[in-house]
Amino acid sequence: MEPIRIFYFSDVLCIWAYIAQIRLNELxxxxxxxxxIEHHFVSVYGTAREKLENRWQDRGGWTGYSNHILDVVKKFDHITVHPDIWTKVTPPSSTSCHLFLHAIQLLETKGLVDRSEQIFEKAIWAFREAFFTELANVSDRQVQFEIAEKLGLSVAAIQAQIDSGEAYAQLSKDFDLVKEHTVTVxxxxxxxxxxxxLNGNVGYRVIEANIRELLHNPPEEQSWC
Incomplete structure (x- = not known):
């Protein structure tokens, strides 16, 4: 039986995706x-500063949003978030991160790095952790280079995937899939x-139940119920 293919859409700057990583690991x-699991990106924070300024201007601004994030995090003991999240450092866009991460993914796809190391997924986590725990401006290319170097990756090789246009093509594919599947969360x-x-903060057992249902009732043998 072919493995069940799961499209996983997330934004690097999304707190819920940061929280949900432990569920993916368990799956x-x-x-x-x-x-x-096939990772794709949805640009919820594509225009982060403008979006948050508009949505939170009557609810305490940046401080209000930061407090909201910190309140969310109190319910989970498996992650750490800096107390000044979104106030001292506000990345302008997650799209820059997604482009860079797709360049890393291409290194993996082309066999330019050891695929068994799952470096693409490690890089996604490293970006999230850098922002949420260290307040790193992960939108900044120099910061992205620093994260890549810590992962033992060649900055020149990553830049080559961007310069060639191939990383942009992968990002464009994400845009198309987001539109095709009407992904907004x-x-x-x-x-x-x-x-x-399954959208948003969905518990592990719910995700697991959906997968087990598909395993027991594959598409060609759909259950009447």
Whole structure:
């Protein structure tokens, strides 16, 4: 049986995607080669400063949004967030991060780095952790280079994927998939060729139940219920 393909859409700057990473890790441990998680990006924070200024101007501005994030985090003990999140450092856009991460993904796809190291997923986590715990402006290319170097990656090789236009093509593919599947929330999981989806802060057991249902009732043997 072919592994269940899961489209996972997220934004690097999204707190809910940061929280949800532990669930993805558990899914991979539990189901191993029964699932295939395909990462894509949705630009919820594509215009981060403008978006938050507009949405939070009557609710305390940056401080109000920061307090909201900190209140959310209090409910989870597996992550750490800097107390000055979104106030001292405000990345202008997650799109820059997504482009850079796709360049790293291309290194993996082309076999220019050891695929068993899963460096693309490690890089996504490194970007999230750098922003949420260290207040790194991950939109800045120099900061991105520093994160890549800490992961042992060649900055020149990454830049080559961007310069060639290939990383932009991957990002454009994300835009097309977001439109095709009408994705507006980070994170969003899409199963069964778009027939099933889970949006936002969904508990692990709910995700697991959806996967087990697909394993027991594959598309060609759809359950009447």
């Amino acid at each position: 991979k441990t539990t189901f191993q080669d029964q699932i295939e 980070s994170p969003t999981l899409i199963f069964n060729e778009g027939r099933q989806r």
